[in-house]
Amino acid sequence: MAGLYIHIPFCRSRCIYCDFYSTTLPPAWQMPYVEALGREMVLQGQGASGKGKEFTSLYLGGGTPSQLTPEALRRLFFHISQHVRLAPDAEVTIEANPDDVTPQWVALLRETPVNRVSMGVQSLDDDILRTLRRRHTASQAIKAVGLLQKAGYANLSLDLIYGLPGQTLRQFTTDVRRVLALGIPHLSAYALQFEEGTPLYRMRSEGSISEADEELSLSCYQRLIDLAQEAGMEHYEISNFARRDFRSRHNSSYWNDSPYTGLGAGAHSYDPQARRRSFNCEDVERYIQSIDAGQLPAETERLDDDTRYNERVMLRLRTCEGLSLTDVERDFGTERRRYCERMARPHLLAGRVQKKAGEALCLTRQGLFVSDDIISDLMV
Ligand code: SF4
Numbered sequence: 001m002a003g004l005y006i007h008i009p010f011c012r013s014r015c016i017y018c019d020f021y022s023t024t025l026p027p028a029w030q031m032p033y034v035e036a037l038g039r040e041m042v043l044q045g046q047g048a049s050g051k052g053k054e055f056t057s058l059y060l061g062g063g064t065p066s067q068l069t070p071e072a073l074r075r076l077f078f079h080i081s082q083h084v085r086l087a088p089d090a091e092v093t094i095e096a097n098p099d100d101v102t103p104q105w106v107a108l109l110r111e112t113p114v115n116r117v118s119m120g121v122q123s124l125d126d127d128i129l130r131t132l133r134r135r136h137t138a139s140q141a142i143k144a145v146g147l148l149q150k151a152g153y154a155n156l157s158l159d160l161i162y163g164l165p166g167q168t169l170r171q172f173t174t175d176v177r178r179v180l181a182l183g184i185p186h187l188s189a190y191a192l193q194f195e196e197g198t199p200l201y202r203m204r205s206e207g208s209i210s211e212a213d214e215e216l217s218l219s220c221y222q223r224l225i226d227l228a229q230e231a232g233m234e235h236y237e238i239s240n241f242a243r244r245d246f247r248s249r250h251n252s253s254y255w256n257d258s259p260y261t262g263l264g265a266g267a268h269s270y271d272p273q274a275r276r277r278s279f280n281c282e283d284v285e286r287y288i289q290s291i292d293a294g295q296l297p298a299e300t301e302r303l304d305d306d307t308r309y310n311e312r313v314m315l316r317l318r319t320c321e322g323l324s325l326t327d328v329e330r331d332f333g334t335e336r337r338r339y340c341e342r343m344a345r346p347h348l349l350a351g352r353v354q355k356k357a358g359e360a361l362c363l364t365r366q367g368l369f370v371s372d373d374i375i376s377d378l379m380v
Helices: 027-043 070-083 103-109 126-131 138-150 169-180 199-206 214-230 249-255 284-292 305-317 325-332 334-349 371-378
Strands: 003-008 054-062 085-096 116-122 156-162 186-191 234-237 240-242 260-263 268-271 276-280 298-302 353-356 360-363
Touching (some): 003 249, 027 260, 027 284, 116 138, 156 214, 169 186, 186 214, 214 234, 305 325, 305 371, 334 353, 334 360, 334 371
Parallel strands (some): 003 260, 054 085, 085 116, 156 186
Antiparallel strands (some): 186 240, 234 240
């Protein structure tokens, strides 16, 4: 498995909690950016001659990919068709903001190989959406799902956030029930984070917004798990739920230590065999200039064994398959396996971790609620 990620950093406005790399530069920047993406595809070696590796998933993330003008989106897929080798059954996802999903946009999407849409709904409470400075309303989000489903896009994923200012357990329960009633096959839900440098972080420091208490966040998470499972979804990763055959293949490649290539300003690439991760610069103008000059605007980090082991623990313990001790021994040696087992023992005895298939460490339901502590105990 290998994934290709393309970062589209354009947003019409900024949400107060967001710390992803994105910019509100005007649409005039989009075509030069897309042309630079086409050149980066060539520079990164995904040549048109079929020599490039085959990708099993393509993910257009952001930013807001649905903010691309029709010309820019068509041109991006032209470059992809010229320079990228996609597996015949590749999962092709685009992130969309609900208010961009119009009949015209859905018709445009049908010209492309996109077969999965991921939408940041976050909440179905208009007051909360306004507080977060989301551009859409709850009814726009629901309408967007209907439009996509009517056009044949069954593979939809929605994102929710819990632990929001002003949110109650009752309100969040209603949100989850309404979202599940839409018949979507994939749901992601994250606890609100107060990331340094965001307006939300500043507002908390100034006292104009208060953080939901931990108990409420925990209750929301418990309720989410119950409702998603009642609706027939598998809880396959700490923050992700899917119906059978609808797990995110692209995100699974991150959790499974598979290689991925990231194109665009702020995108990351990972090559487990070469033990290397690289990061493109987070600046559209600098990115275009560097690509124009024939240089990848990337910094590279060599990953030592401890870093790779820590990442393995963090990513695998988040999944329902868990952390394979056989794999730990194969990749990091017998000593590291022993260390891992020793550190997991108190959690196994307390019922926070269980062994699956006799050898993989998995979080139990009790363990899910203290996952950060368990993960940090198993790290070096
Ligand atoms: S639309 Fe998405 S990427 Fe843009 S500011 Fe909001 S959360 Fe961040």
